[in-house]
Amino acid sequence: MNDHDRTVERLRNALAGEQFTVSVQTIAQHAERSRFGEVPRRYRVISLGLAATDALCIVAALIISYQLRYSTRPMPVRELAVVVVAPLLWVAVFRAFNLYAPQHLSPSDEFRGIIGATSTGLALLIIIAFWFSLSSTQAWFGLTWLLALLLELAARRGWEAYRQRLKWDGRLAFRTLIVGTTREAIRLTEILEDPASGFTPIGYVGAADPLVPTSGLAVVGDIRDLRKLVHEYNVDCLFVASTAVSAEDMRQVTRVASQEGTEVRVSANLSQTLTSRLALQKVGGAIALSIRPVRLTRTQAALKRAFDVVMASAALVVSLPVLAAIAIAIRLSSPGPVFFRQERVTKGGQVFQMLKFRTMRIDIASPVDTSIPFFKLESDPRLTPVGRFIRRLSLDELPQFWNVLKGEMSLVGPRPLPADQVAANLGMLSARHAVPAGVTGWWQINGRIGMTPEEAISLDLFYIENWSLSLDLYITLKTFGAVLATRGLEVRHRAARSPAPAAPSRLELEEVWPPHLRESVLATVGTSALKPDQVDPPA
């Protein structure tokens, strides 16, 4: 026995006698007692915290930008009055944009809301400033807008991460009964069972449409006893599968919810649609979800192109030293060209040469059969050390900004697939070619290994059908964040899930993916498919 083992042994012995004497009954009773009404209460506290943060953000933005503009000149009384009024106005505007109900917001909605609310709030501030007849306000307010936006995005991001943590460990998860036992209800449960969803499904409630579910949860009762069930299971939320209930059932749900103060969600059975395209409309006595049309108008297309050109040229200029360094490193470390070119397919099925930095040696033959999908394995012996490094940081994709400038690709869009694979699967993949291919896409920030090909392609279609400039901006920022912080908070949280989202073994993938699609879908994900860090970036 060596020193190490002796020390370990002694450590174990030092604590081996310690026992936790609290009975399981006590634990259960504590849990039951703390359970009721806790989640709604936490959401209220978070809303207050959000309001305080927003107020702080605008005051800080006003003061800092004033300092930046006028250095140390003390603030005149009128300006001070604006600073005092601003937070009140700010919180009111954010309230109007529905930004204090985090339980009803998805991250991308919050993102859009923040941009809208900050801009509206500042416009109102300028009107107020006009009222107070302030002098020389343009620069001050311009800076304030920019600063407030940055501060708000950062602060809200922090709160979102915090909420995510609470959701994950159950303190912010609504205990939920699923109303309905149809296929939709089962799918709903599968979605809610993700600990990040913020819901903890407890069981099903049988409604008009009886079909006993096959998944793990039990059917706990019938909708006629809903009120009793809500009590019995300490339920915070009723999640209604819309295809399962009659109008009478729905009345029963809303009646019980208003009596008991539970949350209600009704699934809309529209998995393909982003909420920004939806609006509620009353048509006579019925409620309708109106879905705004999807095609890019001429103006929108021009806007997207302008966004691409500005961002891509900025990115190229900023990264020029890095590009040069990588090019030199590639040239020095192994023989062959700096760039790797491959024929890929973009909008309208057009083929173009996509640029990447070369990450593999070209002087040795491929050790694996490249016609099977896994020739991009991290352990591929052809991978150069430089190549491994730039792949890990996704730097090998940088030259694609050039493709963007040339108009062959967009910054955001479905990943372009190799031409030969597209030719083989034209029927299934052609829908992806309605928009230009992208450097990054919805898949890159939402995709997960283990998805079926249909799911993967539906993510691409989702993006195509829900394009907006703010969605592009959102995806761009997310990608940036994911690449920079591959060890983000949520990644860690997800990492502890079981089974861990590690790179799948070849066998697993062969089970999940039909052979003719494996390659195309892998290509969709790009090289990140085999880097588990980036497949599941911070949401």
Added chain:
Amino acid sequence: MPPWSAGPSAARSVQGEPVQVPATFEVFYKDTKDKVLQVMLAVTGNRPIAEDATQEAFVRAYTKWEQLEHHLNPRSWVIRVALNVHRSWWRKRRREIGDPEALDSAIAHPPQHWADPEMMQALQILPAKQRAVVALRFLYDFTPKEVAEVLGLAEGTVWAHQHKAMRKLRTALISQLVVGEES
């Protein structure tokens, strides 16, 4: 009642009355509770704090047991929550340093009794991360990979922490021994 079958965890009750605990939770609790406490004792060096963190972690585990059981790894989940709970308390406490009342209560409470006081003292020399690594590795019997996941570190970092920590522990214990013999 229609022929809906109620699940095993069906009978929740109002406050005070005995609660019907899911059997799987009971098994998990019996198997894990002492280990969690031991890890928390090693990490905190303080029995009341370790017990509170342990209890809180299991209470939270109970609240979302249905989900935990099927979709997460309860064993690593519960220790991570316990460590989180302790971390947030510690953060609160850190602000209270210099609070005379806290000092008084520290004096009022008698020192704790350990089976191996030298070891407990040696543990407190380690930086918090290293202490956590050692506790998870040797008291919770986690692999370096599992430790890395729970603490959000790279696996290599875990190895490095473990190595440094064990060296420090050995030297601390040896020097204690020498001092002990001299006095």
